[in-house]
Amino acid sequence: MSYQPGLHILSRIYTTQEELLVSPDSLRTYLSEEIKRLDLHAVGEVYHSFDGGGYTGVVCLTESHIAFHTWPEFGLLTVDVFLSNYQKNNESKARDFWKSIQNFFQSSEFQYEEVYR
């Protein structure tokens, strides 16, 4: 009963790149490349744009999931990177992925939390 699935990074990222918070198109392209680079494996996704701005993007992975919710009116988004350690330890990969996401949104202001779960 002692199996711990893995590391979940919860973050709030601030950015002045409003277009990246309004349309999920660039994120979607970026994520599909990034998932390949990190040798992760997508098994399904949802992208939903809200009337009046903002979107939700979730990609399910064999290694768990990543999730994005944007609020362009506040210049921020939430980011979840949860990679389980089922077949190997993915903790450094989760941090690598988050750092890449931060760069993608050209952000220097953020809140960051790690939960081992």
Place this chain on the structure above:
Amino acid sequence: MSYQPGLHILSRIYTTQEELLVSPDSLRTYLSEEIKRLDLHAVGEVYHSFDGGGYTGVVCLTESHIAFHTWPEFGLLTVDVFLSNYQKNNESKARDFWKSIQNFFQSSEFQYEEVYR
């Protein structure tokens, strides 16, 4: 810049109800009813079953998302309930939802963490 999206409950739930960890069918039916009961609003979902057992289920909501990853071989699943407070405070609703999920899995053993994000 001070908007805080909301409450994110991260949980690991242990259960002896193996069938509920193997097939997402019952969870899917339960969640669609529960989302109505709580006056939440689904905007997309992914359900993916893994060869050899276990599944991922994610439902995106206008209020953010809920996510499930099961490991039948360990008798456990992870549960995320993240409800944002964009139009109203949904913190008590998030706790209500999690408690209902715990009952659904007939679990008395769990790990539970709340993150305000």
